[in-house]
Protein backbone atom coordinates (compact mmCIF):
# COMPACT_ATOMS: atom_id res chain seq x y z
CA UNK A 1 0.00 0.00 0.00
CA UNK A 2 1.11 3.57 -0.64
CA UNK A 3 1.44 6.01 2.25
CA UNK A 4 -1.55 8.39 2.22
CA UNK A 5 -2.34 11.40 4.37
CA UNK A 6 -5.77 11.97 2.78
CA UNK A 7 -6.96 8.45 2.00
CA UNK A 8 -9.74 6.46 3.66
CA UNK A 9 -10.10 7.37 7.35
CA UNK A 10 -11.59 3.96 8.15
CA UNK A 11 -11.64 0.45 6.69
CA UNK A 12 -14.81 -1.64 6.44
CA UNK A 13 -18.44 -0.82 7.12
CA UNK A 14 -19.24 1.58 9.99
CA UNK A 15 -21.21 -0.27 12.66
CA UNK A 16 -22.25 2.64 14.92
CA UNK A 17 -25.98 3.35 15.51
CA UNK A 18 -26.08 6.36 13.14
CA UNK A 19 -24.71 4.30 10.24
CA UNK A 20 -26.95 1.37 11.11
CA UNK A 21 -29.92 3.76 10.86
CA UNK A 22 -28.64 5.08 7.51
CA UNK A 23 -28.37 1.48 6.24
CA UNK A 24 -31.69 0.28 7.66
CA UNK A 25 -33.54 3.28 6.22
CA UNK A 26 -32.89 1.81 2.73
CA UNK A 27 -35.48 4.03 0.92
CA UNK A 28 -35.03 7.77 0.52
CA UNK A 29 -36.29 10.64 -1.65
CA UNK A 30 -34.24 13.35 -3.38
CA UNK A 31 -35.56 16.90 -3.68
CA UNK A 32 -33.96 18.98 -6.44
CA UNK A 33 -35.38 22.49 -6.05
CA UNK A 34 -33.77 25.77 -7.12
CA UNK A 35 -34.01 28.69 -9.53
CA UNK A 36 -33.86 26.18 -12.43
CA UNK A 37 -37.45 25.15 -11.56
CA UNK A 38 -38.69 28.54 -12.81
CA UNK A 39 -37.61 28.24 -16.50
CA UNK A 40 -38.17 24.45 -16.33
CA UNK A 41 -35.87 23.64 -19.24
CA UNK A 42 -36.93 26.51 -21.49
CA UNK A 43 -34.90 29.67 -22.21
CA UNK A 44 -35.73 32.46 -24.71
CA UNK A 45 -38.59 30.32 -26.11
CA UNK A 46 -36.25 27.41 -26.77
CA UNK A 47 -36.76 24.09 -24.97
CA UNK A 48 -33.58 22.23 -24.02
CA UNK A 49 -33.73 18.44 -23.71
CA UNK A 50 -30.86 18.19 -21.23
CA UNK A 51 -31.24 18.03 -17.44
CA UNK A 52 -33.30 21.08 -16.37
CA UNK A 53 -31.02 21.92 -13.42
CA UNK A 54 -28.20 22.40 -15.97
CA UNK A 55 -30.22 24.81 -18.19
CA UNK A 56 -27.81 27.68 -17.36
CA UNK A 57 -25.08 25.65 -19.04
CA UNK A 58 -27.11 24.39 -22.01
CA UNK A 59 -28.44 27.88 -22.86
CA UNK A 60 -25.10 29.53 -22.00
CA UNK A 61 -26.82 32.00 -19.68
CA UNK A 62 -24.47 34.58 -18.10
CA UNK A 63 -24.42 34.21 -14.30
CA UNK A 64 -25.95 37.62 -13.62
CA UNK A 65 -28.82 36.94 -16.04
CA UNK A 66 -29.43 33.57 -14.42
CA UNK A 67 -29.51 35.00 -10.90
CA UNK A 68 -32.14 37.52 -12.05
CA UNK A 69 -34.48 34.53 -11.63
CA UNK A 70 -34.30 35.23 -7.88
CA UNK A 71 -36.76 38.08 -8.46
CA UNK A 72 -39.34 35.46 -9.51
CA UNK A 73 -38.71 33.02 -6.64
CA UNK A 74 -42.02 33.06 -4.77
CA UNK A 75 -43.45 29.51 -4.36
CA UNK A 76 -46.91 30.37 -3.09
CA UNK A 77 -48.02 26.71 -2.97
CA UNK A 78 -45.01 25.65 -0.87
CA UNK A 79 -46.13 23.91 2.33
CA UNK A 80 -43.40 21.98 4.16
CA UNK A 81 -45.99 20.00 6.13
CA UNK A 82 -47.60 18.79 2.89
CA UNK A 83 -44.18 17.74 1.56
CA UNK A 84 -43.51 15.85 4.79
CA UNK A 85 -46.89 14.11 4.60
CA UNK A 86 -46.23 13.04 1.00
CA UNK A 87 -42.82 11.62 1.98
CA UNK A 88 -44.24 9.84 5.01
CA UNK A 89 -47.01 8.25 2.95
CA UNK A 90 -44.50 7.16 0.32
CA UNK A 91 -42.64 5.25 3.04
CA UNK A 92 -39.29 7.01 2.63
CA UNK A 93 -37.19 7.10 5.82
CA UNK A 94 -35.06 10.06 4.71
CA UNK A 95 -35.07 12.99 2.29
CA UNK A 96 -31.98 14.49 0.62
CA UNK A 97 -32.50 18.20 -0.11
CA UNK A 98 -30.46 20.36 -2.49
CA UNK A 99 -29.27 23.07 -0.09
CA UNK A 100 -27.32 24.64 -3.01
CA UNK A 101 -26.98 23.23 -6.53
CA UNK A 102 -24.31 24.24 -9.09
CA UNK A 103 -26.22 27.52 -9.77
CA UNK A 104 -25.17 28.79 -6.32
CA UNK A 105 -28.69 29.70 -5.09
CA UNK A 106 -29.15 28.73 -1.42
CA UNK A 107 -32.43 27.43 0.02
CA UNK A 108 -31.25 28.75 3.40
CA UNK A 109 -30.46 32.43 4.33
CA UNK A 110 -26.67 32.01 4.15
CA UNK A 111 -24.74 35.03 5.36
CA UNK A 112 -21.80 34.22 3.04
CA UNK A 113 -23.57 35.04 -0.22
CA UNK A 114 -26.44 37.27 -1.39
CA UNK A 115 -27.82 34.51 -3.64
CA UNK A 116 -30.24 33.04 -1.12
CA UNK A 117 -33.98 32.74 -0.42
CA UNK A 118 -33.66 35.70 1.98
CA UNK A 119 -33.17 38.00 -1.04
CA UNK A 120 -36.23 36.81 -2.96
CA UNK A 121 -39.90 37.82 -2.73
CA UNK A 122 -40.43 34.63 -0.71
CA UNK A 123 -37.86 35.62 1.93
CA UNK A 124 -38.39 32.68 4.32
CA UNK A 125 -35.90 29.92 5.25
CA UNK A 126 -37.18 27.05 3.08
CA UNK A 127 -34.50 24.63 4.25
CA UNK A 128 -35.33 25.32 7.91
CA UNK A 129 -39.05 24.73 7.33
CA UNK A 130 -38.33 21.44 5.54
CA UNK A 131 -35.92 20.14 8.21
CA UNK A 132 -38.52 20.88 10.88
CA UNK A 133 -41.44 19.34 8.96
CA UNK A 134 -39.62 16.14 7.91
CA UNK A 135 -38.11 15.60 11.37
CA UNK A 136 -41.57 16.16 12.93
CA UNK A 137 -42.85 13.06 11.09
CA UNK A 138 -39.75 10.97 11.90
CA UNK A 139 -38.02 11.41 8.55
CA UNK A 140 -34.25 11.98 8.58
CA UNK A 141 -32.94 14.94 6.57
CA UNK A 142 -29.78 14.68 4.42
CA UNK A 143 -28.18 17.71 2.73
CA UNK A 144 -27.11 17.65 -0.91
CA UNK A 145 -24.37 20.27 -1.33
CA UNK A 146 -22.70 21.22 -4.64
CA UNK A 147 -19.08 22.29 -4.14
CA UNK A 148 -19.08 23.54 -7.75
CA UNK A 149 -20.70 26.99 -7.57
CA UNK A 150 -21.30 28.87 -10.85
CA UNK A 151 -22.30 32.04 -8.93
CA UNK A 152 -19.02 32.51 -7.09
CA UNK A 153 -16.23 34.56 -8.73
CA UNK A 154 -13.51 32.55 -6.94
CA UNK A 155 -14.67 29.14 -8.27
CA UNK A 156 -12.09 27.53 -10.56
CA UNK A 157 -12.44 24.23 -12.42
CA UNK A 158 -8.65 24.11 -12.78
CA UNK A 159 -5.75 25.96 -11.17
CA UNK A 160 -3.56 27.38 -13.93
CA UNK A 161 -2.03 30.50 -12.37
CA UNK A 162 -1.00 31.83 -8.96
CA UNK A 163 -4.07 34.07 -9.16
CA UNK A 164 -6.26 30.96 -9.65
CA UNK A 165 -4.67 29.39 -6.62
CA UNK A 166 -5.27 32.41 -4.40
CA UNK A 167 -8.87 32.75 -5.64
CA UNK A 168 -9.55 29.06 -5.12
CA UNK A 169 -8.24 29.15 -1.55
CA UNK A 170 -10.75 31.95 -0.91
CA UNK A 171 -13.42 29.72 -2.49
CA UNK A 172 -12.56 26.78 -0.21
CA UNK A 173 -12.80 29.09 2.82
CA UNK A 174 -16.21 30.32 1.58
CA UNK A 175 -17.33 26.70 1.21
CA UNK A 176 -16.05 25.77 4.69
CA UNK A 177 -18.05 28.72 6.07
CA UNK A 178 -21.25 27.61 4.33
CA UNK A 179 -20.83 24.02 5.54
CA UNK A 180 -20.21 25.14 9.14
CA UNK A 181 -23.25 27.40 8.82
CA UNK A 182 -25.43 24.48 7.66
CA UNK A 183 -24.15 22.20 10.44
CA UNK A 184 -24.72 24.91 13.05
CA UNK A 185 -28.18 26.08 11.89
CA UNK A 186 -29.54 22.56 11.28
CA UNK A 187 -27.87 20.20 13.81
CA UNK A 188 -30.41 17.41 13.21
CA UNK A 189 -29.02 16.89 9.71
CA UNK A 190 -27.87 13.25 9.37
CA UNK A 191 -25.82 13.24 6.16
CA UNK A 192 -24.00 15.41 3.64
CA UNK A 193 -24.13 14.27 0.02
CA UNK A 194 -21.51 16.20 -1.95
CA UNK A 195 -21.71 16.77 -5.68
CA UNK A 196 -19.77 19.00 -8.10
CA UNK A 197 -16.42 17.57 -7.02
CA UNK A 198 -15.15 16.11 -10.30
CA UNK A 199 -13.00 19.07 -11.42
CA UNK A 200 -9.19 19.16 -11.38
CA UNK A 201 -9.25 22.01 -8.84
CA UNK A 202 -10.83 19.69 -6.26
CA UNK A 203 -8.84 16.61 -7.22
CA UNK A 204 -5.59 18.43 -6.57
CA UNK A 205 -6.90 19.61 -3.18
CA UNK A 206 -7.66 16.18 -1.76
CA UNK A 207 -6.48 17.47 1.64
CA UNK A 208 -9.47 19.83 1.70
CA UNK A 209 -11.97 17.05 1.03
CA UNK A 210 -10.51 15.06 3.94
CA UNK A 211 -10.65 18.19 6.11
CA UNK A 212 -14.36 18.69 5.26
CA UNK A 213 -15.21 15.09 6.22
CA UNK A 214 -13.31 15.43 9.50
CA UNK A 215 -14.74 18.91 10.26
CA UNK A 216 -18.36 17.80 9.77
CA UNK A 217 -17.86 14.63 11.81
CA UNK A 218 -16.40 16.71 14.62
CA UNK A 219 -19.35 19.14 14.52
CA UNK A 220 -22.04 16.47 14.06
CA UNK A 221 -21.06 13.13 15.64
CA UNK A 222 -22.60 10.28 13.64
CA UNK A 223 -23.14 12.30 10.48
CA UNK A 224 -22.56 10.30 7.28
CA UNK A 225 -20.56 11.59 4.31
CA UNK A 226 -20.73 10.26 0.73
CA UNK A 227 -17.67 9.01 -1.15
CA UNK A 228 -18.16 11.55 -3.96
CA UNK A 229 -16.74 14.35 -1.76
CA UNK A 230 -13.42 12.65 -1.45
CA UNK A 231 -10.17 12.84 -3.37
CA UNK A 232 -6.94 11.43 -1.90
CA UNK A 233 -3.33 12.69 -2.04
CA UNK A 234 -3.12 11.69 -5.70
CA UNK A 235 -6.57 12.92 -6.80
CA UNK A 236 -8.12 9.44 -6.72
CA UNK A 237 -11.87 9.75 -6.07
CA UNK A 238 -14.35 7.55 -4.16
CA UNK A 239 -11.76 4.79 -3.62
CA UNK A 240 -8.25 5.88 -2.56
CA UNK A 241 -4.96 4.85 -4.19
CA UNK A 242 -4.99 1.68 -2.05
CA UNK A 243 -8.51 0.80 -3.23
CA UNK A 244 -10.19 1.66 0.08
CA UNK A 245 -13.59 3.39 -0.01
CA UNK A 246 -13.46 6.97 1.31
CA UNK A 247 -16.41 8.52 3.12
CA UNK A 248 -19.05 6.24 4.63
CA UNK A 249 -20.80 4.84 1.55
CA UNK A 250 -20.19 4.66 -2.16
CA UNK A 251 -22.24 7.24 -4.08
CA UNK A 252 -21.32 6.55 -7.70
CA UNK A 253 -24.56 4.81 -8.75
CA UNK A 254 -26.44 7.75 -10.21
CA UNK A 255 -29.14 6.69 -12.72
CA UNK A 256 -27.60 3.22 -12.91
CA UNK A 257 -27.34 0.12 -10.69
CA UNK A 258 -24.69 -2.61 -10.11
CA UNK A 259 -25.32 -5.83 -12.04
CA UNK A 260 -26.82 -8.52 -9.74
CA UNK A 261 -24.43 -11.16 -11.12
CA UNK A 262 -21.28 -9.36 -12.27
CA UNK A 263 -21.02 -6.59 -9.64
CA UNK A 264 -21.42 -8.54 -6.40
CA UNK A 265 -18.31 -6.80 -5.01
CA UNK A 266 -20.55 -3.85 -3.99
CA UNK A 267 -22.08 -6.06 -1.28
CA UNK A 268 -18.80 -5.72 0.64
CA UNK A 269 -19.39 -2.02 1.42
CA UNK A 270 -22.26 0.40 2.04
CA UNK A 271 -23.58 2.21 -1.00
CA UNK A 272 -26.52 4.42 -2.01
CA UNK A 273 -27.95 4.82 -5.51
CA UNK A 274 -30.09 7.71 -6.73
CA UNK A 275 -32.48 7.74 -9.67
CA UNK A 276 -34.68 10.00 -11.77
CA UNK A 277 -38.19 9.18 -12.92
CA UNK A 278 -37.67 10.51 -16.47
CA UNK A 279 -34.46 9.43 -18.20
CA UNK A 280 -32.42 12.37 -16.88
CA UNK A 281 -34.25 15.21 -15.13
CA UNK A 282 -33.40 16.10 -11.52
CA UNK A 283 -34.78 19.65 -11.47
CA UNK A 284 -38.29 20.49 -12.68
CA UNK A 285 -38.65 20.28 -16.49
CA UNK A 286 -41.87 21.54 -18.11
CA UNK A 287 -41.98 18.79 -20.73
CA UNK A 288 -41.56 15.18 -19.61
CA UNK A 289 -42.66 13.90 -23.01
CA UNK A 290 -39.10 14.49 -24.27
CA UNK A 291 -37.74 11.25 -22.75
CA UNK A 292 -38.91 7.93 -21.36
CA UNK A 293 -40.69 8.24 -18.00
CA UNK A 294 -40.44 5.16 -15.76
CA UNK A 295 -43.75 3.68 -14.65
CA UNK A 296 -44.31 3.03 -10.92
CA UNK A 297 -43.37 -0.68 -11.15
CA UNK A 298 -40.08 0.21 -12.87
CA UNK A 299 -39.29 2.63 -10.03
CA UNK A 300 -40.17 -0.07 -7.49
CA UNK A 301 -37.95 -2.63 -9.25
CA UNK A 302 -34.94 -0.32 -8.92
CA UNK A 303 -35.62 0.20 -5.21
CA UNK A 304 -35.77 -3.57 -4.61
CA UNK A 305 -32.74 -4.17 -6.87
CA UNK A 306 -30.64 -1.81 -4.74
CA UNK A 307 -31.72 -3.36 -1.42
CA UNK A 308 -31.14 -6.86 -2.84
CA UNK A 309 -27.46 -5.92 -3.27
CA UNK A 310 -27.06 -4.26 0.15
CA UNK A 311 -27.63 -0.67 -1.01
CA UNK A 312 -30.02 2.24 -0.47
CA UNK A 313 -32.14 3.84 -3.19
CA UNK A 314 -33.08 7.54 -3.38
CA UNK A 315 -35.95 8.41 -5.77
CA UNK A 316 -35.80 11.96 -7.14
CA UNK A 317 -38.54 14.61 -7.11
CA UNK A 318 -38.23 17.98 -8.86
CA UNK A 319 -40.85 20.29 -7.34
CA UNK A 320 -42.62 22.90 -9.50
CA UNK A 321 -41.71 26.60 -9.16
CA UNK A 322 -44.98 27.15 -7.28
CA UNK A 323 -43.91 24.67 -4.57
CA UNK A 324 -46.34 21.90 -5.49
CA UNK A 325 -45.41 18.56 -7.11
CA UNK A 326 -46.35 17.52 -10.64
CA UNK A 327 -49.11 14.86 -10.96
CA UNK A 328 -46.72 12.20 -12.38
CA UNK A 329 -44.55 12.43 -9.25
CA UNK A 330 -47.53 12.33 -6.91
CA UNK A 331 -48.70 9.15 -8.68
CA UNK A 332 -45.31 7.45 -8.24
CA UNK A 333 -45.14 8.44 -4.56
CA UNK A 334 -48.67 7.12 -4.04
CA UNK A 335 -47.98 3.76 -5.76
CA UNK A 336 -44.73 3.18 -3.85
CA UNK A 337 -46.42 4.16 -0.58
CA UNK A 338 -49.32 1.76 -1.10
CA UNK A 339 -46.91 -1.07 -1.97
CA UNK A 340 -44.66 -0.30 0.99
CA UNK A 341 -47.64 -0.35 3.36
CA UNK A 342 -48.09 -4.03 2.48
CA UNK A 343 -44.52 -5.12 1.78
CA UNK A 344 -42.00 -2.86 3.52
CA UNK A 345 -40.86 -5.79 5.68
CA UNK A 346 -38.72 -6.87 2.70
CA UNK A 347 -37.09 -3.42 2.43
CA UNK A 348 -36.44 -1.72 5.79
CA UNK A 349 -33.44 -3.21 7.61
CA UNK A 350 -32.90 -5.75 4.83
CA UNK A 351 -29.67 -6.65 3.09
CA UNK A 352 -28.05 -8.85 0.42
CA UNK A 353 -29.14 -12.48 0.84
CA UNK A 354 -26.11 -14.03 -0.87
CA UNK A 355 -28.30 -16.28 -3.01
CA UNK A 356 -27.95 -16.69 -6.77
CA UNK A 357 -30.09 -14.19 -8.68
CA UNK A 358 -33.11 -15.71 -10.44
CA UNK A 359 -35.19 -14.32 -13.34
CA UNK A 360 -38.40 -13.99 -11.34
CA UNK A 361 -37.05 -11.08 -9.23
CA UNK A 362 -34.89 -10.29 -6.23
CA UNK A 363 -33.99 -11.71 -2.80
CA UNK A 364 -33.57 -9.58 0.29
CA UNK A 365 -32.68 -10.86 3.74
CA UNK A 366 -33.16 -9.95 7.41
CA UNK A 367 -31.44 -12.39 9.85
CA UNK A 368 -32.77 -15.90 8.99
CA UNK A 369 -35.65 -14.62 6.89
CA UNK A 370 -35.16 -14.47 3.13
CA UNK A 371 -37.70 -12.52 1.09
CA UNK A 372 -38.50 -13.37 -2.53
CA UNK A 373 -39.74 -10.20 -4.26
CA UNK A 374 -41.46 -11.48 -7.41
CA UNK A 375 -41.64 -9.16 -10.43
CA UNK A 376 -41.79 -11.80 -13.22
CA UNK A 377 -43.98 -14.81 -12.28
CA UNK A 378 -43.05 -17.74 -14.62
CA UNK A 379 -45.58 -19.66 -16.76
CA UNK A 380 -44.37 -22.86 -15.05
CA UNK A 381 -45.99 -21.62 -11.84
CA UNK A 382 -42.78 -22.62 -10.07
CA UNK A 383 -40.19 -20.19 -8.73
CA UNK A 384 -36.70 -21.69 -8.90
CA UNK A 385 -34.70 -21.15 -5.71
CA UNK A 386 -31.06 -22.22 -5.40
CA UNK A 387 -29.75 -22.11 -1.82
CA UNK A 388 -26.11 -21.87 -0.79
CA UNK A 389 -24.49 -25.02 0.63
CA UNK A 390 -25.89 -25.98 4.02
CA UNK A 391 -28.93 -23.72 3.78
CA UNK A 392 -32.37 -25.34 3.75
CA UNK A 393 -35.83 -23.79 3.48
CA UNK A 394 -38.23 -24.64 6.29
CA UNK A 395 -41.33 -22.59 5.42
CA UNK A 396 -42.56 -20.30 2.65
CA UNK A 397 -45.55 -18.02 2.76
CA UNK A 398 -46.73 -14.73 1.33
CA UNK A 399 -46.74 -11.67 3.57
CA UNK A 400 -50.53 -12.08 3.69
CA UNK A 401 -49.92 -15.47 5.31
CA UNK A 402 -50.81 -17.72 2.35
CA UNK A 403 -48.78 -20.94 2.40
CA UNK A 404 -46.90 -21.83 -0.78
CA UNK A 405 -45.60 -25.27 -1.69
CA UNK A 406 -41.84 -25.82 -1.33
CA UNK A 407 -40.47 -28.87 -3.17
CA UNK A 408 -36.81 -29.89 -3.16
CA UNK A 409 -36.00 -30.68 -6.79
CA UNK A 410 -32.33 -31.50 -6.27
CA UNK A 411 -29.60 -30.70 -3.76
CA UNK A 412 -29.79 -27.01 -2.78
CA UNK A 413 -32.53 -26.42 -5.34
CA UNK A 414 -36.24 -25.91 -4.70
CA UNK A 415 -39.46 -25.11 -6.51
CA UNK A 416 -41.54 -22.59 -4.63
CA UNK A 417 -45.05 -22.57 -6.07
CA UNK A 418 -46.78 -19.32 -6.97
CA UNK A 419 -49.55 -18.45 -4.48
CA UNK A 420 -53.06 -19.47 -5.59
CA UNK A 421 -54.59 -16.02 -5.69
CA UNK A 422 -51.61 -14.14 -7.10
CA UNK A 423 -51.69 -10.36 -6.57
CA UNK A 424 -51.71 -8.26 -9.74
CA UNK A 425 -48.56 -6.41 -8.64
CA UNK A 426 -45.07 -7.44 -7.48
CA UNK A 427 -45.49 -9.59 -4.37
CA UNK A 428 -43.36 -11.10 -1.61
CA UNK A 429 -42.85 -14.67 -0.41
CA UNK A 430 -41.11 -14.94 2.96
CA UNK A 431 -38.85 -17.95 3.54
CA UNK A 432 -37.69 -19.21 6.93
CA UNK A 433 -34.29 -20.81 6.41
CA UNK A 434 -32.02 -23.00 8.45
CA UNK A 435 -28.24 -22.86 8.19
CA UNK A 436 -26.94 -26.33 8.96
CA UNK A 437 -23.45 -24.87 9.39
CA UNK A 438 -24.58 -22.47 12.12
CA UNK A 439 -26.73 -24.97 14.03
CA UNK A 440 -23.84 -27.49 13.98
CA UNK A 441 -21.53 -24.84 15.50
CA UNK A 442 -24.12 -24.16 18.21
CA UNK A 443 -24.46 -27.90 18.78
CA UNK A 444 -20.67 -28.33 18.89
CA UNK A 445 -20.40 -25.47 21.44
CA UNK A 446 -22.89 -27.33 23.63
CA UNK A 447 -20.62 -30.46 23.55
CA UNK A 448 -17.45 -28.75 24.80
Ligand SMILES: Cc1ccc([C@@H]2N[C@@H](C)[C@@H](O)[C@H]2O)cc1
Nearest residue numbers: 032051053054195196254274282
Ligand atom coordinates in the same frame (compact mmCIF):
# COMPACT_ATOMS: atom_id res chain seq x y z
C1 LIG B 1 -22.28 15.19 -15.52
C2 LIG B 1 -23.21 15.44 -14.34
C3 LIG B 1 -22.84 16.32 -13.34
C4 LIG B 1 -23.70 16.57 -12.28
C5 LIG B 1 -24.90 15.90 -12.17
C6 LIG B 1 -25.77 16.18 -10.99
N1 LIG B 1 -25.80 15.02 -10.08
C7 LIG B 1 -27.19 14.69 -9.84
C8 LIG B 1 -27.44 14.12 -8.47
C9 LIG B 1 -27.92 15.99 -10.11
O1 LIG B 1 -27.75 16.93 -9.06
C10 LIG B 1 -27.20 16.43 -11.38
O2 LIG B 1 -27.45 17.78 -11.69
C11 LIG B 1 -25.27 15.00 -13.15
C12 LIG B 1 -24.43 14.75 -14.24
